[in-house]
Amino acid sequence: MGGFNMKVCALAACLLLAGHVSGYSMEDLCAQWSGSGYVGDPADCHGWGYCQGQKLVSWNKCKAGLVFNAQTATCGFENSTICTTNAVATCSAAKSPMYVAVPSDCNQYGYCFGNGSIGYGNCGAGGVYAANNNTCVWGPTCPQDTICRFMKNDIFVGDPNNCGSYLLCNNGYGTPGQCATGKYFNPGNGMCQGTNPCTGDSANSGSNPGTTYTVGQSVAGACTGGEAIDPATTFFMPDKQTCYGYFYCTTAAGNGIWNACPTGTHFDSDTQKCVSPASVVCTHNRCANVNSPFMAVSGESCKQYEICSNSATAYCPSSNPYYDEVHNICTVDPPDYPICQ
């Protein structure tokens, strides 16, 4: 055990160290990763999440008696899978002796006797426990305290404590790295780039309005075929270019005056109102005029969605195949919105 003398104690008082919650959420993990796949829940070793497009799109827990192994992205038996968030839970199920990290205190380490009990040792003043090679090393940084503890092997992720730098995740450990001088790591694509991604705004789907009309523009022929809904005497017509633009009309023969629905809404021709995008099936660019990172693709029963920042089509994991754009998650059952019909 390195230069430190490891002594195992079995003090009842040590048991109070159980149950530490890391400062990261699954959303934080996803935000640092350009890839798609499973991550562990930093608050609960039984839980997992699914990241896509830097967003958490789905989450759940392993079945009873199973613990999520983030490095292999599988649910494993409690008696052979380390609970990353709770050393006591690991030892209570472990069938053979082993050392474990103590999430709440890196100066300590735990020892599972293999009979359900845990003992604790101490790395001494200035020492921290490195679980990857079961040694005490000089602190103050705790080797297991990175987001890689909850992420799979062999991926590069952004370092949440050092924007522009990255971590190479391996076996639950993050090896810090820097891009070349003057370059910054972009967690959105996993590459080093010349501009600093830590200061700019994130891509906004409202940036592609998709129309040449301007507010107040008078357009001939835009009102043809329209009529007022009683008791109204004037009416509104879709602009046939966007999901959110409409014309204000006084007569079917007159010009239409263009306007846009409030941000976050689309125009519904049937009711002549601006409504939730999910409640109207529009086949133009559904990402325009909304502040959503993803939107369901119309006509696909919510089995496809568009990544608004790059217009790419994406799919939910097969275990939760439907995209619920109102809650921005992947679901097991198809959502009951008109856009999903």
Ligand SMILES: *[C@@H]1O[C@H](CO)[C@@H](O)[C@H](O)[C@H]1NC(C)=O
């Ligand atoms: C671990 O638990 C599973 C499920 O309870 C059991 O099938 C398996 O035999 C156990 N393994 C050991 C080493 O006890």
Ligand SMILES: *[C@@H]1O[C@H](CO)[C@@H](O)[C@H](O)[C@H]1NC(C)=O
């Ligand atoms: C487990 O083993 C350790 C060391 O032999 C012992 O001190 C402890 O009391 C045992 N715990 C149980 C629950 O048997």
Ligand SMILES: *[C@@H]1O[C@H](CO)[C@@H](O)[C@H](O)[C@H]1NC(C)=O
């Ligand atoms: C053990 O791991 C720690 C943290 O990853 C590292 O700093 C240390 O050099 C390693 N020690 C040995 C002996 O490999």
